[in-house]
Amino acid sequence: xxxILTLFITLMSFGAVAHCPLYxxxxxxxxxxxxxxxxxxxxxxxxxxFFWEKGDADHSYxxxxxxxxxxxxxxxxxxxxxxxxxxxxxxxxxGVFEVADAKFFMGGMNGHWQVKVxxxxxxxxxxxxx
Amino acid sequence: MFRxxxxxxxxxxxxxxxxxxxSPFLSNEEPSKAISGVSGIxxxxxxxxxxxxxxIPRYTKKVELYDSNSLNFILINGSGELVDPEYSIKLMLxxxxxxxxxYPIVLTKISKGVYSASEIYFTMPGKWDLHFQLIDxxxxxxxxxxPIAL
Numbered sequence: 001x002x003x004i005l006t007l008f009i010t011l012m013s014f015g016a017v018a019h020c021p022l023y024x025x026x027x028x029x030x031x032x033x034x035x036x037x038x039x040x041x042x043x044x045x046x047x048x049x050f051f052w053e054k055g056d057a058d059h060s061y062x063x064x065x066x067x068x069x070x071x072x073x074x075x076x077x078x079x080x081x082x083x084x085x086x087x088x089x090x091x092x093x094x095g096v097f098e099v100a101d102a103k104f105f106m107g108g109m110n111g112h113w114q115v116k117v118x119x120x121x122x123x124x125x126x127x128x129x130x
Numbered sequence: 131m132f133r134x135x136x137x138x139x140x141x142x143x144x145x146x147x148x149x150x151x152x153s154p155f156l157s158n159e160e161p162s163k164a165i166s167g168v169s170g171i172x173x174x175x176x177x178x179x180x181x182x183x184x185x186i187p188r189y190t191k192k193v194e195l196y197d198s199n200s201l202n203f204i205l206i207n208g209s210g211e212l213v214d215p216e217y218s219i220k221l222m223l224x225x226x227x228x229x230x231x232x233y234p235i236v237l238t239k240i241s242k243g244v245y246s247a248s249e250i251y252f253t254m255p256g257k258w259d260l261h262f263q264l265i266d267x268x269x270x271x272x273x274x275x276x277p278i279a280l
Contacts, residue, residue: 084196103231103251
């Protein structure tokens with residue numbers, strides 16, 4: 001029983017340290033995206049993106065050294081994909097980027113939206129679920 | 131007496147001429163259907179009508195892909211007077227070749243017969259139709275398409 005408990009705690013600890021939803025290898029940083037309003041269709045949605053050093057269990061937010069960009073992206077069922085309305089962001093504190101004007105719509109499209117987070121030349125995506 | 135007043139009349143006349151300009155929606159010297167400042171965009175030369183009301187649209191600035199675009203338009207009757215239609219107006223973007231629309235357009239009435247449409251997003255290059263619709267209880271009673279190529 002003690003062995004199982006130790007193993008469980010160890011695995012959970014590794015899990016916490018390894019928590020890295022979006023990994024940017026160039027800077028060895030992780031990021032996560034959290035919705036603060038939405039996501040919704042046909043109205044503004046808001047979210048924050050948090051960056052931290054990979055392996056930092058405390059997730060102390062750090063600003064990436066390279067430029068950070070974000071955009072929405074539609075992947076259509078017919079294989080085509082395209083961008084969405086331009087979004088803007090502010091780094092509201094070190095390593096925390098805020099977007100308040102993400103606009104999603106379907107308008108008869110068959111597909112799904114993503115948010116793309118780009119650090120330097122490296123790009124990671126988050127699927128948007130409404 | 132009159133001789134002494136002549137400079138004043140002249141000044142007033144000059145002030146009148148200088149201060150009178152066209153309406154901001156009508157001052158563009160280009161044809162009313164032109165989309166100014168955009169190279170490579172085709173301009174529809176025909177007239178746009180919703181029932182018997184003519185629509186004269188103008189983009190407020192250069193049209194940009196992915197960015198928020200806006201346009202102003204006026205509605206005039208056969209006598210050239212500004213009019214409001216008896217039904218509500220709706221604008222909608224549609225990409226006929228791909229069979230989908232875009233983000234909902236926000237329509238604001240500025241004054242009688244004068245409207246502003248904002249949040250017009252062209253999310254890819256190609257042929258788009260801007261639909262001007264008259265809506266009565268959820269049903270389209272009249273519709274006009276303004277073809278736009280980006």
